[in-house]
Amino acid sequence: MGKLCARAYRRFGLTPRGGWIAAIREALGMSQSDLARRLGVVQSSVVKMEKSERSGTVRVETLRRAADALDCELVVLMVPRAPLQETVDRQRLKVYSATINRAAAHMELEDQAVSSDLRQHLLQQAEDEIPDSALWGIGSSGQAPRVRFRDRRWPDTAGPG
Structure with missing residues (x-):
């Protein structure tokens, strides 16, 4: 998702302010360290992942791995x-x-x-x-x-x- 698209989603309230990864992680009561452990990475990698999602530079494969670790389905949608x-x-x-x-x-x-x-x-x-x-x-x-x-x-x- 490009930066412009990410800003548009936030502007219209379609994306949580801190991004979906952080929002779902927090809703589950999971810390960044907990998510890192589930992903098999260090906690600083989760910080980077959440930051890249907020900036609109996250890769789909990264989102897919995070979704799996958060027991979520990833849906990528293009709407004409x-x-x-x-x-x-x-x-x-x-x-x-x-x-x-x-x-x-x-x-x-x-x-x-x-x-x-x-x-x-x-x-x-x-x-x-x-x-x-x-x-x-x-x-x-x-x-x-x-x-x-x-x-x-x-x-x-x-x-x-």
Whole structure:
């Protein structure tokens, strides 16, 4: 867990202030020396472990060993910030806008209102022509991969003109 993530969890009250290892150890009435003995390490190693958890630099394997010693199950969870299809659609539009005419790219960059019909048309065209495997190949320049499209026209009522 990165430092930013660790701070966010603490900010929203999802992580005990001293970290989970210390909180569970203390709730069990176990000293750092007791935990060290169960882990087969010296007490200073437990101090370091608890400190690394608080700072967000603890390794998953270290957490797994601590969980076992505390008779706990370790659950590592990744939660998407948005629905996965929404993330794919947003990336697909990014790739698509990088390859179509300047007007469409400006519409997306300037966050202009794009009708739901036009958005659906763009997504459908992009979905037909950009495979999922081509969505994430952004190079070191930060630019979306180049994709060639067949010449298609904007819907009569929705496109720039």
